[in-house]
Amino acid sequence: MRKTILFIVFATSTAARGQVAIPHPDLTPVDPAVRSQIEEIRDRYEILSVDRPESAEVRGALRLLGEHYLAYGFYAAAEVSLSNLALKVHDDARALYLLAYIREYRGKTEEAVATFADVIRIEPDNAPAYLRRGRLLLELGESLPEAEASFVAALEADPACAAARYGRGEVARLRSEWPVAVDHYRAALEMAPDSDQIRYALGIALRQSGRIEEARTQLQQITARVTAGSATWEGCADPVLADIGRLATGVAVHLTRGALAYFDGDLATEVEEYGKAVEADKSDAEARKRHASALLRSGRLDEAVAEYEEAQRLDPLDAIPFFDLAEIRRSQGRLDEAEDLYRAALERNPQLDRALLQLGAIALTEGRPLVQRSSFGKR
Amino acid sequence: MRKGAAAVVATLVGAGASAEAPPIFVDVAKEAGIDFVYFNGMSGAYYMPEMVGGGGALFDYDNDGDLDVYLVQGSLLVKDSSSKGSTAAETGELGDRLFRNELISETGSGVLRFTDVSEEAGLGAGGYGLGIATADFDNDGWRDVYVTGFGSNRLLRNRGNGSFENVTEASGTNDSRWSVPALFFDYDRDGWLDLFVGNYVDYSLESSKTCRSLSGVPDYCGPLSYEAASDRLLRNRGDGTFEEVTAKAGLLAARGGALGAVAGDFDSDGWPDLYVANDGLPNQMWINQGDGKFLDEALLAGTSVNMMGRPEASMGVALGDFDDDGDEDLFLTHLRAETNTLYRNGGDGFFEDATTATGLGAASWTFTAFGTAFVDYDNDGLLDLFVANGAVHVPDGPVEEGRVFPLDERNQLFRNLGGGRFADVSASVGPVMSLSEVSRAVVPGDIDNDGDADLLVINNSGPTRLLLNQIGSQKQWIGVRAVEGDPPRDSLGARVGVRLASGAMRWRWIRTAGSYAASADPRALIGLGDVERVDEVVVVWPDGTGERWPATLGRYTTLLRRTGEAWRESR
Numbered sequence: 024m025r026k027t028i029l030f031i032v033f034a035t036s037t038a039a040r041g042q043v044a045i046p047h048p049d050l051t052p053v054d055p056a057v058r059s060q061i062e063e064i065r066d067r068y069e070i071l072s073v074d075r076p077e078s079a080e081v082r083g084a085l086r087l088l089g090e091h092y093l094a095y096g097f098y099a100a101a102e103v104s105l106s107n108l109a110l111k112v113h114d115d116a117r118a119l120y121l122l123a124y125i126r127e128y129r130g131k132t133e134e135a136v137a138t139f140a141d142v143i144r145i146e147p148d149n150a151p152a153y154l155r156r157g158r159l160l161l162e163l164g165e166s167l168p169e170a171e172a173s174f175v176a177a178l179e180a181d182p183a184c185a186a187a188r189y190g191r192g193e194v195a196r197l198r199s200e201w202p203v204a205v206d207h208y209r210a211a212l213e214m215a216p217d218s219d220q221i222r223y224a225l226g227i228a229l230r231q232s233g234r235i236e237e238a239r240t241q242l243q244q245i246t247a248r249v250t251a252g253s254a255t256w257e258g259c260a261d262p263v264l265a266d267i268g269r270l271a272t273g274v275a276v277h278l279t280r281g282a283l284a285y286f287d288g289d290l291a292t293e294v295e296e297y298g299k300a301v302e303a304d305k306s307d308a309e310a311r312k313r314h315a316s317a318l319l320r321s322g323r324l325d326e327a328v329a330e331y332e333e334a335q336r337l338d339p340l341d342a343i344p345f346f347d348l349a350e351i352r353r354s355q356g357r358l359d360e361a362e363d364l365y366r367a368a369l370e371r372n373p374q375l376d377r378a379l380l381q382l383g384a385i386a387l388t389e390g391r392p393l394v395q396r397s398s399f400g401k402r
Numbered sequence: 403m404r405k406g407a408a409a410v411v412a413t414l415v416g417a418g419a420s421a422e423a424p425p426i427f428v429d430v431a432k433e434a435g436i437d438f439v440y441f442n443g444m445s446g447a448y449y450m451p452e453m454v455g456g457g458g459a460l461f462d463y464d465n466d467g468d469l470d471v472y473l474v475q476g477s478l479l480v481k482d483s484s485s486k487g488s489t490a491a492e493t494g495e496l497g498d499r500l501f502r503n504e505l506i507s508e509t510g511s512g513v514l515r516f517t518d519v520s521e522e523a524g525l526g527a528g529g530y531g532l533g534i535a536t537a538d539f540d541n542d543g544w545r546d547v548y549v550t551g552f553g554s555n556r557l558l559r560n561r562g563n564g565s566f567e568n569v570t571e572a573s574g575t576n577d578s579r580w581s582v583p584a585l586f587f588d589y590d591r592d593g594w595l596d597l598f599v600g601n602y603v604d605y606s607l608e609s610s611k612t613c614r615s616l617s618g619v620p621d622y623c624g625p626l627s628y629e630a631a632s633d634r635l636l637r638n639r640g641d642g643t644f645e646e647v648t649a650k651a652g653l654l655a656a657r658g659g660a661l662g663a664v665a666g667d668f669d670s671d672g673w674p675d676l677y678v679a680n681d682g683l684p685n686q687m688w689i690n691q692g693d694g695k696f697l698d699e700a701l702l703a704g705t706s707v708n709m710m711g712r713p714e715a716s717m718g719v720a721l722g723d724f725d726d727d728g729d730e731d732l733f734l735t736h737l738r739a740e741t742n743t744l745y746r747n748g749g750d751g752f753f754e755d756a757t758t759a760t761g762l763g764a765a766s767w768t769f770t771a772f773g774t775a776f777v778d779y780d781n782d783g784l785l786d787l788f789v790a791n792g793a794v795h796v797p798d799g800p801v802e803e804g805r806v807f808p809l810d811e812r813n814q815l816f817r818n819l820g821g822g823r824f825a826d827v828s829a830s831v832g833p834v835m836s837l838s839e840v841s842r843a844v845v846p847g848d849i850d851n852d853g854d855a856d857l858l859v860i861n862n863s864g865p866t867r868l869l870l871n872q873i874g875s876q877k878q879w880i881g882v883r884a885v886e887g888d889p890p891r892d893s894l895g896a897r898v899g900v901r902l903a904s905g906a907m908r909w910r911w912i913r914t915a916g917s918y919a920a921s922a923d924p925r926a927l928i929g930l931g932d933v934e935r936v937d938e939v940v941v942v943w944p945d946g947t948g949e950r951w952p953a954t955l956g957r958y959t960t961l962l963r964r965t966g967e968a969w970r971e972s973r
Contacts, residue, residue: 130764162758219711227704230752235702242701245711316614320627343619350612350620377620380446384480 042107045088048097057095057275064088082111086118094267098125116145120152120263132159143176150181151261157190167194177259185214185258189221196228204228215258219245274304281313293317301330308338315347324351342372349381358385424872425832426779427815427857431868435516436471436501438866440842443479443530444807448620449610451479451552453794453809453840454582454602454661457533457919458860460847461545463523463560464502469847469923471501471516471858473866474531474549479607498528498549505850514850514870524565529553533843533919537586539595540642543889548597550581550919555599559642574644579631580605583663585915587674587894589651589690591945593887594638595894600660600678601631621796625681625715630659633678652695658683661772662719664916665895666730668703669751672946674895677705679716679734689751702752705732705745709755714740718844718918722776722785723909724760724818730911731756735771735789735918742766742774742789746822762787762816765826769811770794773844773918777855779831781877781929783908784818790859790918792840807863810838832869839864847923853879853956855927860919878930881958884912884941890962895944898926898961900936900953907940925958940969 050058068084075081089104105122109115123138139156142149157173160166171194177187192207208225215221226242229235277300281293294317300310315330328351334344349364362385365378372378431437440456443449459472475496500523501516533550540546544560557575558566570576575597583600590596605628613623635651636644648654658680668675673690677700680686684707687700700706707713715737721730729747736742741763745753757763766789773790780786793809815831816824828835845858854871861867880900886893892912899907910926930936939953941961949966951959 164759219707220709221711223707223709223711226701227754230702230704239702242706245701245707320611320613346620347612347614354610354612377446384445384447387480 041110043103045103045107046100048092048100061088061091061095061097064091082108085111089118090121090267093121093125098129101125102129114145116142116149117263119145120149121267123152123155124264127155127159132163135159136163148180150177150184150187151259151263153177153180154184154187154190154259157187161190161193161197164197167197170194181259183214183258183260185211185218185221187259188214189218189224192221192224192228196224199231201228201232205232205234274300274307274310277303278310278313281317285317290317290321294321294323306337308334308341311337312341312344312347315344319347319351327351340371342368342370342375342378345371346375346378349378353381353385361385423830425834426872427832427834427869428872429834429867430514430870431866434514434868435518436473436866436868438473438499438501439864440473440860440862440866441476441496442807442862443476444863445478445480447480447610448613448622449479449607450603450605450622451476451530451532451580453622453862455530455532455842455862455919456860457531457550457582457843458845458858458866459534459536459547459914459921460845460849460858460923461536461547461914461921463500463545463547464564465544466503466506468503468505468851469849470503471849471868472534472536472547472921473499473501473860474534474551474919475499475528476532477528477530479530479552498525498531500525503849519564522564524567525558526568528556533582533584534921535584535586535597536914536921537595537894538891539586539597539638541594541640541887541889541891543891545892548575548584548586548599550577550584550599552580552605554578555581555584569642573642574646575599575636577601577634582661582919583678583915585663585665587665587676587915588638588944589635589674589676589696590637590694591673592638592640594640596638597636597644598663598665598676599634599636600663601633601657602661602681603628603659604631619796622794624794625659625683630657630680630683632657633660633663647694650694652697653688656684656686656698658686658713661717662734662916662918664719664721665913666721666911667895667944668730668747669699670729672944674944677719677721677732679719680713681717682713682715684713685716685734699751704753704755708741708743708757714743717770717772718774718790718916720774720776720787720916721911721913724776724785724787725822726784726906726908728907728909733762733774733776733787735774736766738768738770738793740767742771756822760822761824765814765816769814770809771814772842773859773920775844775846775857775917775922777846777857778818778927778929779815779855779871780817780873781854781879781931783929783931783933784820786818787816787824788844788846788857789814789816790841790844792842792862807840809840809862810864811840812836812838813841813844813859834867834869837867839867843918843920845917845920845922848881848925848927851958853881853927875956878933878955880928880930880936880939880953880955882926882928882939882941883924883958883960884926884943884963885960886943886963890960892924893941893943893963894924897942898928899940899942900928900930901938901940902930902936903933930955941966942969942971 068088071081071084085108089101092101102125105118108118119142123135126135136159139152142152153173154177157170160170174187174190188211192204195204205228212221226238229238277296281296285293297314297317301314311330311334315327319327331344331348345364345368349361353361365382368378442452444452455476457474460469463470475498499520502519504515530552535548536545538545544562546560547558549556555577557570557573559569580602581599585598586595635648637647660678661681662679664677665674673692675690676688678686686698687703688696689699716734718735720733724731729749731747732745734743743757746756769791770793771789771791775788776785791811814828817827840862843860849856854873856871857869859867882898884893884896896912897909899909914921914924936953938950940950942948948969950969951966
């Protein structure tokens with residue numbers, strides 16, 4: 024009896040060919056447009072995986088699902104989807120590359136190194152795979168010659184890849200071969216002259232080579248452009264990831280990119296992305312509201328007020344635009360207007376304690392301390 | 403015998419022992435008599451100063467041989483105009499608190515116990531306090547206090563009778579801007595301690611901007627919403643007054659929103675330098691030129707920006723020789739989504755970003771860190787790192803009802819494993835490390851004089867914690883108070899060393915400044931691991947001259963300048 028059960032389990036596993044159940048990520052906080060897009064792909068995949076599990080269509084659906092999960096940042100689900108695809112199609116360099124990228128992102132460094140090696144086996148001139156593998160080998164600190172060989176191969180495949188040249192500099196730095204590092208960093212900087220990271224590395228390598236004044240000259244140029252990009256991917260084309268970036272379009276993606284810029288502290292990009300979201304759909308109140316907030320933080324007060332007023336018009340039940348406008352009016356000393364707007368915000372959301380507190384503060388300013396006390400009491 | 407018994411238990415329970423091991427750090431604040439909550443004056447308006455306090459000091463104000471506790475207090479930011487007066491009681495302010503340590507006193511019994519002596523010390527109304535520096539600025543043998551804040555700062559002269567006199571105006575040390583870090587150091591080596599005050603941003607409640615979180619709810623603004631304020635250097639004239647020398651010293655050449663500061667001799671020329679940690683803008687390493695002037699060499703030193711070439715939101719700063727190579731390395735705490743940064747000193751005043759290589763990078767990615775200290779908590783001879791965490795932005799997700807200040811995070815302790823690596827051991831040193839609070843200052847010091855490093859952790863809108871180290875004397879140690887002058891005062895900037903069996907020296911520096919808004923135990927505590935004997939202890943004074951004395955392990959010794967045998971360093 025036991026033997027029979029084991030056989031059945033084994034047979035099922037073989038039939039599934041090592042496929043792992045794809046997690047269902049929580050899509051609740053996701054923009055509705057994105058959610059319906061992902062759910063539609065997932066439904067299609069699940070129907071096909073039952074009806075025609077070995078078909079080209081199911082493989083296509085699996086790829087689409089994995090890539091969409093990745094595009095919207097659901098890394099665990101994307102990893103399982105693409106891993107399942109790689110088990111079905113062994114020489115799919117694109118799927119393997121994305122799988123390796125996800126593993127890198129998720130901190131599975133050793134697995135990522137091995138998967139990038141699989142990509143290189145299939146596509147011996149895949150520059151991004153060499154570059155990423157080299158960087159991971161440096162991070163592991165295990166084999167400098169192997170890392171160096173990866174960067175050399177990346178440069179051969181893509182001679183414009185500044186990051187690969189920077190990688191060669193890093194190998195030299197870790198060997199304390201400072202003059203060699205200087206040469207590589209300088210060459211990388213010529214390819215990507217706006218990179219603060221490369222310039223910083225060059226400055227430090229010059230310093231360590233005893234070329235103090237040259238070091239100072241390089242390093243002094245950094246502070247002037249503190250917001251420049253990183254050498255991580257300078258000058259290196261990555262067509263596969265660029266494709267993934269293009270999957271997500273419309274208001275939702277701009278809202279997502281704006282949010283990511285917020286987390287990066289990149290206010291200029293935030294304003295730009297939320298502006299694009301408004302352009303993509305002028306009737307989207309959420310886009311208006313976020314654009315207004317970013318404009319406000321950029322000091323573009325009049326534009327922010329206009330966007331908030333538009334958001335109020337589009338969604339008259341949302342308390343936030345009323346509250347934000349109240350804050351602006353309060354900061355301008357227009358307390359009567361602010362008070363009306365705080366009250367309007369509270370009417371729409373009676374739980375908005377901050378509006379109550381601000382009303383208390385205004386009351387105090389106008390010599391009405393009892394309201395202030397009741398406000399604090401509520402807090 | 404105790405060690406043997408512990409070994410047997412460990413063998414019997416095997417890998418499960420750690421789960422049942424007694425905690426290394428235990429919070430004893432309340433039971434020892436320190437009942438203090440930093441009040442941030444939160445009104446719902448999201449005024450920036452609300453989220454940066456508070457600070458505190460461990461210092462022996464009554465010269466009885468144990469560390470007392472000074473805690474800086476906040477106040478309401480928007481005040482009722484009817485409040486008048488100068489004392490805390492008259493203004494309705496809570497006021498700073500001074501807790502006298504009764505460990506060593508006329509009535510003391512060797513038990514760690516604190517008495518609130520704030521009233522008899524005459525601390526008075528303090529305004530909106532944030533940070534603190536302590537030192538004997540008037541060379542009378544008693545440690546004085548400088549309190550920074552949002553609004554006026556205060557210099558409190560220790561009268562030596564248990565009370566303090568507010569000499570701010572008379573001394574010319576007031577600064578009405580928003581200050582957090584301050585430190586005393588003798589930059590001109592004239593024997594009188596000068597004062598550095600770090601200022602944050604040009605901000606007033608009237609000009610306070612409205613900022614939003616990602617989800618659109620009101621949130622605290624970041625520093626770049628305002629202009630960075632300039633810092634200040636005040637030269638001690640030696641007559642109780644200070645001279646404004648900021649411009650003359652060249653310190654107006656750069657500014658950046660200072661939240662941390664520390665003094666050290668980074669270029670080993672015998673003149674004390676300054677490092678200023680700025681929030682969101684490049685940091686400064688002011689190198690003392692020996693002629694009253696300073697030059698910012700942070701870029702060349704490699705400590706201005708991180709290895710991405712980017713400035714970070716620096717808050718706290720710690721100096722210490724984590725790799726035991728005889729020079730001080732620099733550790734900086736930062737915002738969430740930045741790593742804390744460890745700069746390794748190459749021995750020539752040039753630093754290299756060693757964050758990733760030491761394992762400290764990824765561990766800090768999800769925390770916002772403020773106070774920090776290099777402490778050898780287990781006395782194994784290697785400096786470990788304590789990091790006090792607490793966010794500065796409200797979370798974007800839903801906040802549980804009742805959490806009115808939802809910036810809490812847990813603190814972290816990183817054990818130095820040797821070989822240039824650290825490991826987060828927070829989970830294994832006691833339940834106190836799993837508390838989620840809005841921690842700001844951490845102040846290291848041996849508060850019960852038992853030879854291990856204790857930690858005072860000051861929380862914003864939460865109880866102050868006194869983390870008593872239970873390691874005790876499980877490993878060998880030596881403690882030194884290095885003093886100079888008559889009457890003697892702590893020789894800030896001196897370094898204390900012992901020669902190890904390997905022939906190498908292990909160094910610790912005499913310093914109170916560092917961390918965040920904090921002033922620490924000025925004594926050197928050197929963990930020695932299982933070393934049985936150390937022949938001599940050496941002090942290299944701030945001017946570079948050295949002296950040596952016979953070493954006594956397992957106790958604190960006061961070493962007075964010019965009482966030892968001359969010693970010259972051979973490197």
